[in-house]
Amino acid sequence: MKTIKYLVMGVMLAGFSATANAQEAELNAALDGIKSKAPNVAELAKTAYKKNKKNPEALIKVARAFYAQKDTANAALFANYANEAGKPKYQFAPAYLLLGDIESAYGTDGGKAAGYYNQAINFDKTNPEGYKKWAMVYRKISPSQAAAKLKEMKQYCPNEDIDAFTAHIYMLAGDEKQAYENFAKSDITKLDKSYLNEFVRCSYFTGHFEDALRAAEAGLKLEPRNPTFTRLAMFSNYELKNYEAAKIYINKYFNETDSAKFSEYDHFYTALIYQALEDKVNMYAEYDKALELVNDSSMIKRWSILKSVSDSYLKDKEFDNAIKYYNEYLACKPDVNFDDEEGLAIIYSKYGEADPSKKAEYIQKAVDLFRAAGEKFPVQQVYATYMAASNVNKLDDNMKNSLAKPDYLKVIELLGSKADRTKGEDIMLKTAYHYMMFNSYINKNVAGAKDYAGKILAIDPEYKPALEIKNLK
Template identity: 25%
Template sequence: MRKFIFVFMGMLAMMLVGQKGTAQTINEGLNYLDLDKFASAGNVFKTLVKNKPTGENNFYLGYYYIQVGELDSAKAQFEKGVAADPKNGLSYVGLGSLLLKQGKKAEAKAQFDQAKAITKSKNADVFYRIGEAYVSYEGNTDPVEAVTNAEQALKLNKNLADAYVVIGDAALQKLDGTTAANNYDKAIGLNPKLLKTHVRLGNLFVRSKNLNAAREKYNEAIAADANYAPAYRELADLYYLARQYDKALENMEKYISLADKSPANQFRYAGFLILVEKYQQSLDILATLKNQYSNSAVYNRLMGYASYETNQCPQGLEYLNKYFTLVKPEGILGSDYEYLGKLEICNGGDTTKALENIVKGAKIDTNRVAGLRDVAQKFFDGKAYVKSAEAIQQYIASPGKKVNANDYYLSGLANYYANDFVKADSAFSTMITLLEGPKQIIGYQWRAKTRAKEDADGTQGIAESDYQKFFELVDAEADKTKYKREVSNGYFYLAILNLKKYKDLAKAHEYANKMLALDPADKRAKNVLTFTQKDLDPKAAAPAKATTSKPQPKTK
């Protein structure tokens, strides 16, 4: 489930750059962005533009709008910046960044080139911001351009630590962890207070699955500033990966307490609560965000998931159906189809269609295969045995997971009750191989029952050895009474087998008496005895004599 949350929770690009003139005020706003205090940052930049609407100030207000996803407002602000100061290249960088975010790379480059031309390629901040843009927008990145521009920024200002961060980010996008780490270290060397660099180094260690080293880097940022919210956010993700959900939630709550109580942060929090299975709490927060996010695909996804997990199925199906009308095809996840199928079942819909959706989800994302196990169980509980057998077989056949004895047990039961005894036999056989010693008792019990069904007329004897093994395991049990019924069924099978296959009336008689010892009213046993006693001397009724000795000739 983690993937679907972090598809929309991607890292915000928040940068700190040394400025002159109004630098303190600009840096204050950028610091707020770096702390995920978006509302506070917005207030700073809006006040700055109100008091002095320069091209530079308009750029940073537009930059803020990009970070909070208000792209129309960002564009308007950049255009105001161009109008206010046509010779300030940053506003053109802003317009180019918007185009790049939209995937219009050629048009974006034209704006970037205009920014360089206006500033005669002598403004380090222009090159830095262009480089930053090229690593900021997922799906539209260009690491080569990012490095080229960041390196030019460093030629103009060798102390621009953020330019090294851009080079590190570009290297990370090319999966070059060593180069990324080296450049992040250079950034820290120039500016030890650049705490986002500690976080990036931590993220680098997460990628290499060195979670302890990652935790150390996040804690370094916290040690430098206990109020540095992004470090707690990343710690929350780290502890989630480590399956330490209490610590994950603790750190996310710390993050929320430090960051702005903005709708965006509350939305992030609601998504994380679903990850740690706090579904009702997530729903409560999402309910307060309906006005802002009701037409967001992700909002409807989260509402659908959390509603299912809290047994609010009609509501959940409504939200998830709306989600599918909003999401782009490439944005659909395996878990979306899985939950759609679950909600259709929960609402009493077409179970075949529901199963198809869950299977579709498992094909998109093999991590979603677990959903097939749940569906198979629900089909079984509803006595839809054929569908249960199909679902559990799909689950067992899917790669990338460890199937256990319980999975084969469900497969065996589903196929048994679906009257597919060959498949049931195979499932119970595999189940037996996965268990040891006394635990095999259920496997032998059910394989014996299955083979008895395959040998319905009692002439083949294919269940005989399984019943004998079953009896042996029952004898070793402290509580034999719970197997009384199945032991009796085994005796009956063996009685019929001895009558029909072996023609051993004495043995059949013996098994019938064993049945009566368990239940004196057992009609099946009485019927066997009625048949055997017609042709069997009562004195020979106990264990096997007559059938193994030849009749003696009569004396004259």
């Protein structure tokens, strides 16, 4: 009896094994046919379904194979087959993940994709993929809600590091501030190249240069010739005033990276580094390269480079070049404002003060520019008139010709009766009164001088020159 029993069991097991092998063979035939786009793929898939209709794991493989070939109709069909195969014991979370992938990649309803991913989460809370995919879809609707979903994931998937992924979500949503805050909490030693790239960028563009440098250096350990990491290490060192370190990265960036193209912004920043190191030859050479490359689509604008070049020449007291580049700056900058026009006046004023042979000509140019700017920008008329007065007074030896008198009287006219003057306006008015007080005094108008002294003391009761004039007998 025992012999017969074992013979029967052997036959049954052999039959089961043969059936299983047949199912596996038909499944593999379908998968191979889908991948190779065999002409009889529909028949192969149908056979695989018939043999595996109770096997959700097999059916999801077919669905994924179709999805890989961008056959979304059959992918969705077999995903639903897989889900049905799991009932009534359970619903098949991987099927919902795939349905969400299909809707996310090819559909128009992000909410529908999120719904599928949420179903996957409901049926398998310990699988992080559902949460991550839901967050990726929902970031377009609400990045903060996407981040909250990832916090929920942490409860069920405690080994998952949500900080870096949350930061990634915010980067995709264009919120660099929130991206930085989450990357800053992550373990930098566990970040891959892609996340380090995002970390260095969001740190740099939110002004966290120490973290930008830290992320860049971590990235360079993975890819020593990576241009993004090298570039932002150079920029961050500059912002941190590590100029010698920044200079080292100049050589690395331009000579030891895999970058095939350097931008005007690269050369502009390099010029700033050389400027900080007082290497004027290389500084101006880099400015020239930046000006050669800059165009309308550049991140930095031509006028910004020209202004920086002009400022550099002004610092070196090369006034002719400072004026040349400043005029080019004004010519190409849209919406020139008062500060822009004041800048040229200041260059002329400094030129006149530095060169006695050109003092009269260039100080007068500064005066004319201030007066014209005051007319053009009425909101700045008081300040412009005050600056015109201050400059023209430089051409007058001890007020002999009262050259500044008309402008200072204009300041008094504009501010004298103003009730809500600012501190700066009080200073300008006090200066105008001071000028008129001494102008009156040297022209032997003591009564007029005392009157202006009284006006000064109403602003500053302790002002000694006014007290001295007021107490004259």
